[in-house]
Every structure is written in structure tokens, then in C-alpha cells.
Amino acid sequence: MPRELIDLLWRDHPAAPQGGARGPRSRVTTGAVVDAARALADAEGLAAVTVRRLGDALGVSAMSVYTHVNGRDDLLVLMADAAYARMPLPTYGNAGWRTRVRRVADANLALHREHPWLLEIDDDRTAFGPGTIAKYDHELHALDPLPLDDVARDAALTFVLDFVRASARAQRPDPRADEMPEIWARWAGRLAEYLGDDHQLAQRVGSAAGEAMNAPASPTHAWEFGLARVLDSLNPK
Template sequence: MDADRTGAGEPSRTLALLWGEPAAPRRGPARSVAVGRLVDAALGIADEQGLAGVTVRAVAERVGISPMSVYTYVPGKPELLDLMVDALYAGMARPDTGDRPWRERVTEIAHANRELLTRHPWLTEVAALSRPPLGPGVMAKYEHELAAFDGTGLSDIDVDASLSYLLGFVQSHCRSAHDAARAVTDTAMSDEQWWSANQPILARALDPDAYPRAVRIGAAAGEAQGGAWGASQAWAFGLARTLDALATLIEGRDHHV
């Protein structure tokens, strides 16, 4: 089985596909579909069935060609995943926010990435920050997001690190939100229903004398957010703290040169 992550394919072939370089002449019948149709089919399957549903056979059936024919377009699943991720990045909106304060620009970047990962939960499983598919979609996204730090006085290295820090928070949060949603689906119970069902044994097991902080703070947090973890509350709190940390770097000390 091919690795289900970006950057796992053969680099030269992947980059050629991402940038649309012409393929070497080949014998045999003319190709009947474009690579873009295979990517669109794979994206549809991933959104409907999750990443496990994206197989060469499934993509071939959706497009209407034989499984072996897929390999004449794309070498394998790793390269297909890179094309899928790059296509999603290419389709992201990139509004001009240059006249707004840096904190608003960075917040816009965070929300745009959260929206993308929420619409395509499987993306949190494959989009490796360390080995992104270096296609036109990734490069346009990177260029746009770097611009959010224009005028902050940060060095180039600190700008890159700040963006990675922000995107790392967004990806981690979205993965947690995806896991929480999947738990509800798998158990056919909401968080409120799960806690209610377990309340009797918890009341007996959780001794407030033995666990005073856990019982007191856990009860307060659970009541406030409807369970042990609330996605909206975690997002608001985490994003604010991430921005505060960046503000310390940008506004709180001399910058590197």
C-alpha cells in the first residue's frame, strides 16, 4: 500500500505532474481523460468515503476507465494525493488584506485553513507540513500567507516559523475536532448523551477529596462547553493564545536581522 501522506511519491514525477510538464511520448491509444478529471474524482471519493476509499480502482470506476489506465496518468497513490492537496490549495480564496493590521491578516489565514480542513477532514491525515506538494497551489498559498506578516519587522526565518506555528495550531485543532465528530458518529451518541450515560459510575468513582481540582474544574468546564472538550471554545481560546504568542515576538522585543 502506498503511503497516505504528501511528499511520499517519486519527486521528479510528482513535480512534473503538479506543474503540468508534458509527458514523454508513449505508444498505444490516445489518452481518453485529463489528469484533472482523475484528481476531481479522487477528491469526491475522499470527501464522501474518507481517504481509505481513494483507491486506483475506485478512481478508475468513477472516471470510466480501467484501473491499469490510471497508471498511465499518475504513477501511484502518493502522487495522486499530492495532486489532490495542491488542487485544494489552488482553490482557496486569497483576498487582499494588506491594509489591515497584522493580527487581522493572520486571523484571516487561520480561519481560511480551518474552513478548508473542516470541509475536507481527511486533509489533516495527509497534509504534512514538512513535505508539502510543491505545486502551483502550494506556492500560491504560501506566498499569500507569508504576506500576512508584511510590515511586522520579523526576519525571513521568523516569518516562516511564525506561519508554521500558526498552521500547526490550526491543523492540530482540526484533527481534534475531526476525531470528536467521528466519536459521535461511531458511538451514535452526542457528547452530552455519553456523559449522561456514564454519570452514575463517574459520580461513584470520582472522589472530590481525592481529586479536588479534577472534579471541580472538570465539572465547570464540562458545563460550560457541553463535554470534556468543545471545538468552538478550544478554537477561540487556542487562536487567541497563538496570536498573543506571535504578538510577543512581533511587538515585545527587538527583532532578529
């Protein structure tokens, strides 16, 4: 029962401790709990992943969930690692570093689009999971063609992935999207009154950027802008 998070993360590894033989067979496994939690998060967001709802989804009492997972914090780590483990990792072939890095960026953007709840999980212990480590290893190899020492290689990958994460966050659909039109109808006039002629640069650039954002197929502008710069910045001198 006090199986540690590290062992739960590696539960599929042959060397992982398994539950004792005695007692009734568990009606569910840790893996099933994590899968159900991921499905719930995909469908309704991370806030919907409560222990009680998870129990319902598994046909088991709420407290029974704690037999397979130590608590909600740990569950989030398991969910994140499972998502990384199942993520399709890009192939590199003998492509140049720009293409390789671009594929890493695309794959991660797709990941966050499919599982926006990953952006809300920020627990360092995820780094010790098998999925996370495999992903890290594979993505480090994208930088093979570049002349970077170990520390710089890690920093470069972090730089790329942080950019992707920020972009994904910006592209994430606002949960308030439905109400925004009517809210904006009420706010626009007042905001104009408050602003007057102040901050003219902000007003001009902000509305330009806002229109660009709402234009068809162009929330990707910031993505292209940023990704191009990220790639340029990795150029070996």
C-alpha cells in the first residue's frame, strides 16, 4: 500500500514491486485509474478530475482510488507521465537540425493541443517518470547535429520547449469564450472612456494584434514568428 510514486511511475517495469498476493483481487489497476483520469481531463478539463468522479467512472468507491494512487498530487504526476509516454515522438531520419527541432516543436504543440490540462500540471517529480525520460532522451537527440556541450544542450531544449508551452497556453481556448462577446459588448464603451487618449501605442498595437488573432488561421502568426526566431537563435556561430 505505501507503494511510492517512483514505483507507480515505473509500474510496467519488470523490476517494479507488485502488490502482495493475498487479499481480494483489485477491481482496477493503477494504470486503469490513470487512464480514466486522463480521459476525464481530456473531456472536461483537469478540474473535473476529482477522486469521487474518478471512482464513479471506474465503478468503484472514491476511497478505493487511494489503493492504487497515493493522492491527487501523485495522480497528476502519473497522468502527465502517461501522456508523455503515449505521445508520438517525431522521427529524425537524416534531417538537418532545423527540421529536427521544428518536428520536436510541432509534436509538442500537438500534444498540448490534445491535452490542454498538461499546462496545469507543474510538479518536478514528473521528471523521474519513464515517459518523461524517454521523451527527454529522444528530444535531446534532435540536437545531435549541433555542437553543444551537455549543459548547453539541456538549456537549448528547455528554451525550445518553453516557447512551445507558452504558445500552447496562448492558443488554448478560453473557457469563457461563450460569454466574451456579450461581456465585450458591455465593456468596450467603458474601456474606451477610461482610456481616452492615453496609451495610444498600446491601443493601436493591441487592436492590431487582437484583429490578427481573430482573423482566420492566424493565431498561428505568433507561433511562426516565435518559432522562426527560436530556430535562428540556435544557429551555431
